[in-house]
Amino acid sequence: MLRAMLRDLRAHKGRIAMTLIAITLGVAFVVTTWVISDSAAETLRGRDIRGDVAVTVRTVGGGPELTPAERDRLARIPGVASASGVAFGYAGLVGQDGKLTSARPTLAGTGWDSSDRFALVAGRTPAPGEVALHERQAREAGRETGDRTQILLSDGRSVDAVVAGLFTYRPFAETPPSVAFGDPGVLGDRFTRVELVARPGADIDAIAAAARDLVDPALRTVATGADLAAQAQARADDSAQSSRESLLGFAAVALLAGMFVIANTFSMLVTQRTRQLALLRAIGATRRQVRNAVLVEAGVLGWIASTLGVALGIGLGLLGLATTGSDDTNITLSVSPTSILVGYATGVPVTMIAAYASARRAAGVAPVAALRTDGSFAPRSLVARSILGGVAVAAGVVAIVSTLRNDLSTTERIVAMGGGIAVWLGVLFLAPVLANAVLRPVGRVMSRRGGPATRLGVRNSVRDSRRTAATTSALMVGLALVCAFATLGSSITSMLSSSIQATVPAEATVVESPVDNVALGTDVLDKARSVPGVTNASADRYMFVKVTHNGSTSQTTMSAIEPGGVIRPEVVAGTGDVRRGAVVGENQAAMIGARLGDEVTLVLDPTTSVTTTIVGLHKGMEGRPLFYVDLAVMPAKLKATTVTSVYATGPDAAAVRAGIEAAFLDRPDVVVTDRDGVIKEATEGFQLLLSLMYALFGAAIIIAAFGVVNTLALSVMERTREIGVLRAVGASRPLIRRAIRVESVVICAYGGLLGILVGIGFGAVMNHAMMGQSLWEFSVPYEIIGAALIGMVVVGVLAALWPARRASRTDILAAIGTT
Amino acid sequence: MCRGGDCGTVVSVQTSTTPAVHATQLSKVYGSGSSSDVKVIALDDVTVDFPRERFTAIMGPSGSGKSTLLHCLAGLDKPTSGQVYVGGTETSSLSDARLTALRRDRVGFVFQAFNLLPTLTAWENIVLPLDLAGRRPDQAFADRIIDGIGLRHRLGHKPSQLSGGQQQRVACARALITKPEVVFADEPTGALDSKSSADVLGFLRRSVDELGQTVVMVTHEPTAAAYADRVLFFADGRVVGELTEPTADRVLDRMKDLEKVDA
Structure with a gap:
């Protein structure tokens, strides 16, 4: 019995090849993810852990730094071989373009020492007057050993230094610094932490205890090197785990697409073997035996495909690491047994689950079917499926309609998202009915217009709407995800752009730091004001703060602006006059449950807060300031030091731009741009993220394409x-090929259109529920949709190549089988 | 280049004296050359004529090569040697594209069963060869054929909604719609009951008498052969006898004789 099935499997290698590919690709994606995240964790583990430090003593956030006297006292603890002070301070590395590199300069400088913090990868140890650069920052700045480079220090000082060497860095918890000065005195004589090295055989815990006795526990934290190493390890594992989780999400989508392909294939294989199955039943096989035989067949197939997928996944993972490895030298390649196990543990069950419905159907074949000449199943009713789909769509629509307002609570947002997902699932269930409803009329029109090949192809594509739907479902899922995120991305991008356009005048010249969210020098605003031709110069002071309203506190952003300045929030309710109080983003106000006239407290830092009244609502946007307040309410000490952007206007916009550019020509910490530049900068990173997502969802679409071939x-x-x-x-071979191609393109275009429509809809819901925008305020990602439509036609044509060739070579005599 | 359905009609010279189909020294050998045990000789040097406007039946025991002969005559199969002329055109040397065009424009087929396209309606099945050629049906002629098969009220139905006999009559109409040189029928009543068989055979008979068609039919039923003008008896790849103006009884007698000779 089983042997008969397995023989059958072997006899139809061609039929199952595409299913095999679908599972293989899905499994490979999972395994690749696993290998890459394992290797990343292993790489961090191998590199970042320092063994040279016994105990560290460091300042508690914001407190006074350690002094040389404290260091010397710590050095005298019994068992301590040496104590070295480690300082971090402002260091802005200036690149070849004369501007700062993207690393935050605030704590990017440190003094060179001979500890295990540094590992030289090029050049030599920096002497006083020289520097060593972190190799990644050096690459960004375009500097090599032997070059001279400018480095900005705090208070506007700067040094020119020779780059003596390049290093990689092992941190305890800090961000790796960009610059290590050969002369530690550059950063002053205070330390962020003191590192104690123990004598061989000394009791580390005793040293730590002695250090604790020496320092004020309110100002200093004492930790052993082992604890810090363990913490660093945990962080490395955490980051590997979270990147693994996000990648596995994409892998799950790919596997889902694979499941549709597998389910469809098995359904067709069972249909084609109806007579054979009936014969087995007629000669005494039980239902259970037939069902199990099909399941075993699926298991065997899953096992073979998983083996291939594991091999492919490991190969792709290692290849991926090897090609991106230039960024971080010495990547540890790690293929854990878990990654292999995970490959099998997904591939085999996924195949068997996908085949289960077909196995049950196979078991239900009546023995008498063996005697019928046309061995096929009666078409199964679509009623139950359609009712389920209809209910899901209706429930989803109700959920979305009931949460149409913009000021949604978190629960309501979840309801709206759930509604979107319900509609999506409902459409999947309704796909066969929709295929009938959509493709039959389209088919009639095309039949009337087109030639016989079109007519035959279109007819065949609607012949079995369940099969058409199953084939297109995989395509639909992949494309819907791409289009949903494209819609969300395009909506966010266009809203960011329009928000910036509404807030910043087109003719304004904008002065910013080359580093994101870093305050400009205290002189920049005044210098801009003094440029001839500038009649109005004002600033944005973008800050991450906490807001307290009705006793509950949450994270938000704010900016203090000059009343009557260049920046004008896009007011939708109340007033935009910050002299009377705060102007708040409407979705932010809804989120914290605040209304016009409510009092809120903005907590700028632990010692500074501002209490104000909400007087206006503006069209808020994540990524832009949510609270606008009057500069006058800011504490004096923060007024000058928090400027993030300066906007200057004047009667002659071009003269203003030229004047400002001239004024800041030799300032590496300042870039001059305009509104379009601000928009570009705000949306750029986002676009990159979206492109990455498209690439990852691409795997599902490739699998779906194999499903169409199959x-x-x-x-x-x-x-x-x-x-x-x-x-x-009298049909010629080319006509047969054309008919198959038409069928393929129709199926792909249907799946594509359905995916695009569902995707745009879901994107709009995401935009509404996640970004707090109105449901209708989404923008359609035309480029992606155009690319998707063209892509679907291309997939349709390519998927038809091999089947069409096969069909056109059909041996007429064997086919009509008259003898 | 000749592509798809765009090929022109294969031109030939025809006179009333040339037979509709003519085969000379036709041989068909299956199995590869050298070893003689695996060789099967299906057609053994067959020379035969099928005159115009006549209904010819080919009879013989199974394995006698009668179906192979039909396939070779119809251009569905290539003979190992010898020539086939359909309306004066030599077919064994034609390219696949020209052969396809010949089948489409000048030959009609009726197979044993299940040879309608399930996605097309009865009417669409009937006009399929014209559709493939990009031609419009001659409405008057189409009406005659449809009235002949008596299925005017069922033209919009799919094959699955028609009985076996109705399907086979639609197939006959499809074979005739192009006014072919010859209609080949391969056991057209093999899967039908006697009433449906009589309908189909009666229609083929009338197409010869009233429409001036030429029909060549392979069958093993003496009652079916009795509808023909002439019966050719086939055995071991050769024509072994002929009967004109057959009746079922005479055909049966002749078959018995052949089997005796055979035994």
């Missing part, structure tokens, strides 16, 4: 006789 190939086999008749009555 369905077509199996359909062609089922229709051998028909194709033979067609050839006999």
